[in-house]
Amino acid sequence: MLKVDTIEMGTVVDHIKPGKGGKVLEVLGIGEKYPHRVALMMHVSSKKGKTKDIVKIEGKIVDQDAANIIALISPGATINIIKNEKVEKKFNVELPEELEGVGTCPNPNCITNSEDTVKRFRADDGGYRCHYCERLFKAEELV
Amino acid sequence: MDLISIRDLDKEKIEEILDLTDEIEAGKKKPDLSGRILATMFFEPSTRTKLSFQSAAMRCGMKVVDFSPETSSLKKGESFMDTIKTVEGYADAIAMRHAKEGSARLAADVLEKPVVNGGDGGNQHPTQTLIDLYTIRKSKGRIKDLNVTLLGDLKHARTMRSLVYGLALFGANVTLVAPKGLEMDKRYLEEVNKKFGLEVKTGNAPDYSDADVLYVCRIQAERFADPYEAQRVQEKFRVKKADLKGAKEDLIILHPLPKINEIETSIDDMPQAKYFQQAHYGIPLRMAVLDTVLR
Numbered sequence: 001m002l003k004v005d006t007i008e009m010g011t012v013v014d015h016i017k018p019g020k021g022g023k024v025l026e027v028l029g030i031g032e033k034y035p036h037r038v039a040l041m042m043h044v045s046s047k048k049g050k051t052k053d054i055v056k057i058e059g060k061i062v063d064q065d066a067a068n069i070i071a072l073i074s075p076g077a078t079i080n081i082i083k084n085e086k087v088e089k090k091f092n093v094e095l096p097e098e099l100e101g102v103g104t105c106p107n108p109n110c111i112t113n114s115e116d117t118v119k120r121f122r123a124d125d126g127g128y129r130c131h132y133c134e135r136l137f138k139a140e141e142l143v
Numbered sequence: 144m145d146l147i148s149i150r151d152l153d154k155e156k157i158e159e160i161l162d163l164t165d166e167i168e169a170g171k172k173k174p175d176l177s178g179r180i181l182a183t184m185f186f187e188p189s190t191r192t193k194l195s196f197q198s199a200a201m202r203c204g205m206k207v208v209d210f211s212p213e214t215s216s217l218k219k220g221e222s223f224m225d226t227i228k229t230v231e232g233y234a235d236a237i238a239m240r241h242a243k244e245g246s247a248r249l250a251a252d253v254l255e256k257p258v259v260n261g262g263d264g265g266n267q268h269p270t271q272t273l274i275d276l277y278t279i280r281k282s283k284g285r286i287k288d289l290n291v292t293l294l295g296d297l298k299h300a301r302t303m304r305s306l307v308y309g310l311a312l313f314g315a316n317v318t319l320v321a322p323k324g325l326e327m328d329k330r331y332l333e334e335v336n337k338k339f340g341l342e343v344k345t346g347n348a349p350d351y352s353d354a355d356v357l358y359v360c361r362i363q364a365e366r367f368a369d370p371y372e373a374q375r376v377q378e379k380f381r382v383k384k385a386d387l388k389g390a391k392e393d394l395i396i397l398h399p400l401p402k403i404n405e406i407e408t409s410i411d412d413m414p415q416a417k418y419f420q421q422a423h424y425g426i427p428l429r430m431a432v433l434d435t436v437l438r
Contacts, residue, residue: 112245133245
């Protein structure tokens with residue numbers, strides 16, 4: 001049994017698609033210089049008999065914008081905000097209708113990759129369409 | 144109002160612009176935009192689009208200021224954003240072309256004055272699409288149920304994607320013929336199918352025997368690693384006078400121009416060749432567009 005300490009104040013991202021936990025940490029900007037404790041558990045058993053990834057991040061409260069990015073990687077993930085070692089708030093990540101300032105257009109010839117401008121996408125046909133170059137992408141292609 | 148993408152226009156709005164073009168073309172109407180200034184900002188080369196925007200503006204009584212990237216402060220490293228924000232202060236509307244996709248949309252979001260997209264990379268060229276639809280409607284009296292064959296490099300030509308969208312909107316039957324590897328993006332065709340129910344026929348061999356409209360575009364040699372292969376494919380897809388014997392008598396041939404050698408020169412004087420007429424319709428059509436965005 002894998003035992004991981006509880007965290008006092010921070011965020012637990014649960015039910016991450018197996019193998020995507022590292023990517024979640026990456027998009028949250030958790031790297032080698034992050035000064036607090038971080039746990040990444042990959043391919044752990046879930047209640048439904050499947051596997052999932054979990055990340056526990058001390059000292060960081062994930063807000064809705066960050067949750068939107070996680071939704072792009074793993075639409076079924078849940079966010080648990082921890083304060084005083086207790087779950088203060090729990091919410092599911094959801095793919096929003098519109099993304100603003102989140103994600104990067106994968107089209108190398110899109111103007112947003114050469115000009116300093118806010119990225120914008122809207123949900124369309126099961127994916128996301130770049131507001132600028134009008135190309136359609138799968139959600140996970142944006143991160 | 145801006146005109147950035149054919150997606151921004153519904154069928155009614157397109158018909159309104161085409162009807163106005165008809166009236167201008169017939170000399171029944173002449174938009175009066177005197178006292179206004181159009182800035183043409185072409186960051187990429189253009190003959191027809193730039194000159195016809197300038198000519199259309201002048202015919203509406205406008206004055207024109209022209210931006211040339213070669214002699215501008217872009218050479219000193221000025222950004223695209225700073226450049227368009229500056230030029231906005233010198234004009235009442237901007238017609239622009241830029242190699243980056245989404246550049247016109249970005250300009251329209253940032254600027255208060257109307258922006259008309261004259262081509263943004265491989266994305267959109269809405270006034271060309273309107274000219275194409277106008278030429279077809281003018282020549283055939285309708286667009287619905289016509290068999291339209293698009294022939295050439297359908298992967299890279301920006302005019303072709305927006306044309307498929309426009310043709311689907313008006314209920315034409317579309318056949319796409321492209322060399323292997325230069326076919327139109329499947330995702331785009333799926334989208335048009337879902338939106339308009341357009342079932343596109345596709346093929347890799349030139350065949351336009353049942354076409355009412357043959358729309359040809361260039362196959363550029365630089366798309367091929369092997370120059371011999373490029374030559375072979377260009378020759379195979381070249382429209383030749385002899386091939387037209389098997390085509391419908393009232394077939395019309397369109398091309399966004401510039402054409403290099405994809406249509407035999409001997410076809411230019413045939414009644415089927417409508418591509419120079421198509422280019423000339425750029426004037427009344429762009430007059431109608433300027434009147435629409437500045438009204």
